[in-house]
Amino acid sequence: MSARPAGAEVDALVVEGVSFAYGRGRRALDEVSFRVPAGSFTALLGPNGAGKTTLMSLVTRLFHSRGGSITVSGFDLRRASRAALAAMGVVFQRLTLDLDLSVQQNLRYAASLQGLPSRRAEARIAEELERLGVADRSRALVRTLSGGLRRRVELARALLHQPRLLVLDEPTVGLDIDSRRAIVEHVHRLCRERDLAVLWTTHLIDEVWPDAQLVILADGRVRAVGRSEAIQAQSRCANLADAYKQLTTVAKA
Amino acid sequence: MRLSLPTARADELREQPSGVQPWLLCLGGICWREFLRFLMQRGRFFAALVRPLVWLMIFAAGFRSVLGVSIQPPYETYILYEVYIMPGLCGMILLFSGMQGSLSMVYDQEMGSMRVLLVSPLPRWYLLGCKLVAIVLVACLQVYVFLGIGWLADIRPPAIGYLTVFPALMLAGLMLGALGLLLSSFIRQLENFAGVMNFIIFPMFFASSALYPLWRMQESSLLLYRVSAANPFTHAVELIRFALYGQVEPSALAYTCLWTAGFLIVAMYGYNPARGFMARTGKGT
Numbered sequence: 001m002s003a004r005p006a007g008a009e010v011d012a013l014v015v016e017g018v019s020f021a022y023g024r025g026r027r028a029l030d031e032v033s034f035r036v037p038a039g040s041f042t043a044l045l046g047p048n049g050a051g052k053t054t055l056m057s058l059v060t061r062l063f064h065s066r067g068g069s070i071t072v073s074g075f076d077l078r079r080a081s082r083a084a085l086a087a088m089g090v091v092f093q094r095l096t097l098d099l100d101l102s103v104q105q106n107l108r109y110a111a112s113l114q115g116l117p118s119r120r121a122e123a124r125i126a127e128e129l130e131r132l133g134v135a136d137r138s139r140a141l142v143r144t145l146s147g148g149l150r151r152r153v154e155l156a157r158a159l160l161h162q163p164r165l166l167v168l169d170e171p172t173v174g175l176d177i178d179s180r181r182a183i184v185e186h187v188h189r190l191c192r193e194r195d196l197a198v199l200w201t202t203h204l205i206d207e208v209w210p211d212a213q214l215v216i217l218a219d220g221r222v223r224a225v226g227r228s229e230a231i232q233a234q235s236r237c238a239n240l241a242d243a244y245k246q247l248t249t250v251a252k253a
Numbered sequence: 254m255r256l257s258l259p260t261a262r263a264d265e266l267r268e269q270p271s272g273v274q275p276w277l278l279c280l281g282g283i284c285w286r287e288f289l290r291f292l293m294q295r296g297r298f299f300a301a302l303v304r305p306l307v308w309l310m311i312f313a314a315g316f317r318s319v320l321g322v323s324i325q326p327p328y329e330t331y332i333l334y335e336v337y338i339m340p341g342l343c344g345m346i347l348l349f350s351g352m353q354g355s356l357s358m359v360y361d362q363e364m365g366s367m368r369v370l371l372v373s374p375l376p377r378w379y380l381l382g383c384k385l386v387a388i389v390l391v392a393c394l395q396v397y398v399f400l401g402i403g404w405l406a407d408i409r410p411p412a413i414g415y416l417t418v419f420p421a422l423m424l425a426g427l428m429l430g431a432l433g434l435l436l437s438s439f440i441r442q443l444e445n446f447a448g449v450m451n452f453i454i455f456p457m458f459f460a461s462s463a464l465y466p467l468w469r470m471q472e473s474s475l476l477l478y479r480v481s482a483a484n485p486f487t488h489a490v491e492l493i494r495f496a497l498y499g500q501v502e503p504s505a506l507a508y509t510c511l512w513t514a515g516f517l518i519v520a521m522y523g524y525n526p527a528r529g530f531m532a533r534t535g536k537g538t
Contacts, residue, residue: 060372085374096365098286100293112282113373114433115275 010074011035012087012197013059018068020054020249021223027220028054031068034225035213036165036199038073041191043208044201046217047248055217056169060090073164086114089158093169095150101145103134103153106142107160111162121160124141128156132186148179155186163198166190172207180207180208205241218248280383285389291394301350302396305342306402313338325466327498335408340494341463343396344486347426348458352449354388356434358435359524378521380481385434385517389426396422405449414497423494423520425489431516432485438523461487462494485512 013036020029029051036042046052057063059070061084075084097106104125105108111121114193129135132152142150151171158166168187172180184207191198200207208214213230216224222229224247228240229249291298317334324331358367358381370380400415410418436453458464460481467487471478481487491505 060368061377062368062371082374082376085372088372090368090372092365092368094365095461096369098290098366101286101289105289107280109286110369112278113375115278115369117274117278130467 002083009038011071012038012040012073013076013167013199014069015082016057016069018055018058018070020051020058020063020065020067022054029058029065032217032220032222033068034222036197037213038164038197039191039195041188041198041200041211041212042213042215044199044215044217045203045205045208045244046201047203050103050203050217050248051220052203052217053169056167056201061085061166062089086161087164089161089163089166091151091154091158091166091168091171093171093173094246095152095154096152097142097157100141102139102141103129103145103168104138106153107157110157111160116161119192124160124162125156128159129153132156146179147175148182149176151183152186153177155183159190163196165199167199167201169201170203171200173203175208201217205244208240216244216247223247272284277381279373279380280386283370283380283383284387284390286383287349288394290392298395301346302399302402304349305345305399306521308338308342308345309335309406309408317468325468327495327500333408335403335406337466338464339400339403339408339410340497341458341461341490342357343399343422343493343497344425344461344463344490345423345458346396346399347389347392347489348429348454348486350388350392351426351429352433354392355386355430355520356449357386357387358434359437362437377524381434381521381524382517383432385427387419388430393419393422393428410497411499413499415428417499417524418493418496421492424506424513425493428485428489428509428513428516431513431520435520435523437518457484457486460484461490463487463490485509488512 006128011102014201015035016033018029018032019027021027023034032051032055034042044052044055054056054063057076058065059072061081064078070084072084073087075081076089077084098109101109107125108121111118111125116124125138126135127205129138132155134149134152134156136163137145137149142153145153155171158168163178166187171187172183175183187198188209190196202208212228214224214226214228215222216231224234224243226234232238232240232243235243235246313335328336342413367384370384371377373380397415400418403409433449460477462481463485463486467478467481470481485508488505488508491502492509495502495505
């Protein structure tokens with residue numbers, strides 16, 4: 001599938017039958033399949049060691065998967081990787097900004113990697129920083145920013161090339177409660193206002209809003225997919241926390 | 254509620270650059286970042302400069318009386334030992350920074366920024382190539398500072414040599430950087446720099462024409478001579494030596510090109526970030 005299929009509602013991300021193993025060891029992912037519809041907020045929920053980061057590494061083409069396929073906005077990540085990656089923005093788990101460079105320098109570098117011509121890059125950088133309320137710090141060294149602000153800069157960076165899909169790998173790790181809430185709210189707003197599909201990875205249930213679509217991953221397998229009420233009903237639990245606990249502990253047994 | 258604005262999307266798509274522009278922008282951006290980081294890490298720069306200077310000022314001064322170098326191309330007269338080892342020390346700067354740079358592409362602190370690099374839509378081989386070019390450019394800058402210090406110390410190749418040495422430095426640097434990337438991708442034991450120093454950098458440096466002409470080595474050990482003659486670093490040093498005097502040594506150029514192409518192809522093929530990832534998280538051990 002190298003051409004974008006006709007019709008507007010192409011899923012932002014389709015993961016189909018993806019497996020992965022480190023070396024000859026145990027499978028980190030086993031036949032994982034799910035989809036992120038265009039413009040939706042999907043939370044990938046799973047305990048530590050469930051395979052979330054491995055999955056993120058496959059989705060962002062850091063690792064190559066042997067089995068299965070990953071499609072971004074209708075473009076196969078393997079066969080049409082250029083178009084697939086251009087349609088995706090990524091926020092990594094660890095901070096990946098250069099601490100000794102300024103916010104603007106970091107973003108200019110990212111824009112050049114996306115091949116944005118400089119005038120357009122400057123305009124996009126200004127726009128995103130403004131939207132995230134970091135415009136006044138654009139010349140500050142990243143080292144001088146708080147954890148929450150650094151995350152916001154990374155978010156701005158991921159959106160520079162106006163992707164259709166935003167992938168975030170545990171973006172709230174190491175943040176205080178207020179910054180966490182701010183980031184969660186901000187990404188939900190982006191999703192609503194800009195028709196942006198979001199794949200949000202976390203092990204924290206309180207980051208999941210009631211309207212989000214959930215994918216529960218444990219031990220390298222998908223345990224449940226759907227809206228939170230549906231998952232609760234399916235596992236006969238009163239709330240999501242119990243359902244999550246049940247689904248992820250069954251996996252370990 | 255979702256709003257779809259087909260006209261806005263069409264404008265965006267039209268604005269997407271095509272042709273060679275994104276490739277050049279990407280190369281420019283990567284080199285620019287490497288240069289900025291270099292400016293910020295002056296400590297690393299001085300450390301990289303002190304090493305060859307120690308060799309030049311102490312080692313060469315001590316051996317100057319012991320090791321005379323006869324007239325041999327590209328030199329037209331008898332030369333001092335300092336003059337002889339200058340190209341070898343330029344090679345040493347490239348060797349260290351090439352190894353260090355490419356090692357960091359697989360392991361440790363650069364890992365995070367490599368992830369950012371690799372989500373760029375351009376093909377992976379191109380991104381890795383740009384990164385290598387950027388590392389080598391910064392290393393060349395260090396070589397020029399070193400040559401400048403040499404000039405002050407009266408080691409002065411012809412003026413044209415400062416220009417003609419540049420392509421030789423780039424090619425030699427690319428070869429060594431690609432070799433570093435290849436080694437770190439394939440040999441798991443090379444996770445720390447000390448290992449690379451002992452098993453790669455020192456043998457490569459000493460068994461080469463950097464410190465003494467190969468014909469001298471032939472007198473003492475034929476085996477060592479053969480090893481040194483085959484050593485890619487020897488070809489790189491000879492390429493730099495002749496280029497510094499405005500000349501091209503065809504066989505050094507041919508061998509350096511061949512080694513560079515070979516190392517690059519295997520390094521690109523073998524580059525696997527999952528390896529560094531495994532080492533870090535302790536999985537796969």
